[in-house]
Amino acid sequence: MQEASFKPPERPYFAISDFYKQKFGEKVFKVPVALAGDCPNRMGLKGMKTCIFCDEHGSFAYPQNQEKALREQIGLHMERVSERFNSKKFLVYFQAYTTTFTAVKKLKEAFDVALEFDGVVGVVIGTRPDCLSPALFDVFNEYLQKTFVAIELGVQSFDNKQLDWMRRGHSSEDAKKSVAKLKENCPDLNIGIHLMFGWPGETLDDVARSAEICNELGVDNVKLHNLHVLKNTPLQEMFDRKEFKPVDKSEYFEMVGVFLDHLSPRIAVHRLVAIASRWDELVAPQWTRHKMTNYQHAIDHLNQNQHYQGKVFDETL
Ligand code: SF4
Numbered sequence: 001m002q003e004a005s006f007k008p009p010e011r012p013y014f015a016i017s018d019f020y021k022q023k024f025g026e027k028v029f030k031v032p033v034a035l036a037g038d039c040p041n042r043m044g045l046k047g048m049k050t051c052i053f054c055d056e057h058g059s060f061a062y063p064q065n066q067e068k069a070l071r072e073q074i075g076l077h078m079e080r081v082s083e084r085f086n087s088k089k090f091l092v093y094f095q096a097y098t099t100t101f102t103a104v105k106k107l108k109e110a111f112d113v114a115l116e117f118d119g120v121v122g123v124v125i126g127t128r129p130d131c132l133s134p135a136l137f138d139v140f141n142e143y144l145q146k147t148f149v150a151i152e153l154g155v156q157s158f159d160n161k162q163l164d165w166m167r168r169g170h171s172s173e174d175a176k177k178s179v180a181k182l183k184e185n186c187p188d189l190n191i192g193i194h195l196m197f198g199w200p201g202e203t204l205d206d207v208a209r210s211a212e213i214c215n216e217l218g219v220d221n222v223k224l225h226n227l228h229v230l231k232n233t234p235l236q237e238m239f240d241r242k243e244f245k246p247v248d249k250s251e252y253f254e255m256v257g258v259f260l261d262h263l264s265p266r267i268a269v270h271r272l273v274a275i276a277s278r279w280d281e282l283v284a285p286q287w288t289r290h291k292m293t294n295y296q297h298a299i300d301h302l303n304q305n306q307h308y309q310g311k312v313f314d315e316t317l
Contacts, residue, residue: 012299012308013260016221019268023148024121028089029081033073034066034096035110040131041169042097048169052234053227055281057096066096070113078117090117091148093124100127104135111143122148129153129178130170137185150190152223153178158213159206162199167234179217190220192270197255198227198247207255211262215313223270224259226252229283230276236283246285253298257307265310272298
């Protein structure tokens, strides 16, 4: 352990916004779009079922745009953020459902549409760890010749009991193998994973171990999410039957702190806490409703409890 010699960074974690600034020279905004309209779970392939936390929009932040043509989705969002933030650079983020559960030809056409827009500096593909074929590796490599390409895998947990409970339909081993295959076949691909905290029985040791697995896999970034209950989801039914109690705020932020302590300082972090895409969808916990106050609360908790990214990370292990 190298705690004594490690100097805490000014911000207690390496934010993805800082990574983007380093890479692109200025702030970059993500433009979330929907390409896929389904996923293997929702279709019930091989007996799979909808993940217990997933709403009808497949985790898409802008369901009101879901039916619009891709060009229109991108144009509308870019216009909105440009007006608000005077932004110049963008990544088109294929967020909804399972993006790679789409024909390769359609995926390539979508990338081409995204790259037609001035200011778009790359694409980000949201998908599941078990929806990656060798044909996709060729597509990623082809586009990596001309732009930035990132993937975000919904791993959610490295614990198979938790994965079963949430009905993910893939295992921890599947996720690890997918990252290894991506690194082997697409060495320039930027690889991110999504993790959720707040499963029943999840301990701080589990969270620390998740960070260590991220280090071992050599992913480029992680996105953290507290498990919240959305309307009309299987998790809401469990919550209503009092079979699920959401994690409280202080427990969650301590999990984030322990995770960051163990996480390599080179792995960028997208966010520390999630909010529901639409407030009227959120059932519980209510504390997750307030984006900025939660962000500040997270930073205060990290600083007051001397948590910072890489605090107990040992790169020699
Ligand atoms: S979380 Fe992803 S894989 Fe699970 S049901 Fe929703 S869209 Fe499908």
